[in-house]
Amino acid sequence: MQHYICLMKNNPRNFLLSLTCILGLFSCTQIDLYEKTVTIPGHAWQSSFKPSFTFTIKDTTALYQPFVVLRHNDKYNFNNLYINLYVQLPNGDTVKRMQQDLTLADDINGWKASGMDDIYEHRIALGGPEPFKKGDYKFTLEQVMREVPLKNVLDAGIRIEKVK
Known part of the structure; x- marks a missing residue:
């Protein structure tokens, strides 16, 4: 004191x-609605490790922007990340699979991320804002890169923002 x-x-x-x-x-x-990440075991993402994230939408009048959140270190070997995103809708039986090519870097500017020391965090928008129906959603991430395990990936997750 x-x-x-x-x-x-x-x-x-x-x-x-x-x-x-x-x-x-x-x-x-x-956080406007939801953000959660999970640590990738051993910082080596096995294709069998598929983190899932469940969140609830209550306001159906708003638009929502989904993001993939990814943290890696500077030893990550690629400019991108291919994932399959599985979305289970509130009715429980509809699962949509969307393949995504997430651009993480380019040859001119380097990593497209915020960074501190040798760790970089990406928040990559998935499409544009869209309406969501009321209920519980489950998003599952699956890495589908040729390198297995995918080394130097620290965390992966989902962020959902309410668009104002």
């Missing part, structure tokens, strides 16, 4: 700057 008071007395400008930064960090962490 004394350190806190000392910081305010000695340099109120630094205190205000620190407080602003902390509040800014907390305001950036709001």
Whole structure:
């Protein structure tokens, strides 16, 4: 407590700057609907490992933007990632399979991701915003690259944002 008071007395400008930064960090962490990632065991994605993500849609008047979230290190050997995305709809018996070619890098600019040190995070939009029906959805990711296991992939997941 004394350190806190000392910081305010000695340099109120630094205190205000620190407080602003902390509040800014907390305001950036709001998720509009759903985001979850799972750690890839051993950072080597086996084709048999198919992470699944279940979320609920309540507001049918909004549009939603789905994303694939992927984290890898700088030793990942490819500019892209081929996945099959399986979507189980609220009626429970309809599963749609969509093959996706996710571009992770290009030869000119490098990784298309935010990065810190040697870890990169991609949030790749899947199509455009679309309406979702009310109910529970299940998204399953399957990597379908030729290299098995797919090394240097740390986490994979799904993010669903409500479009405002």
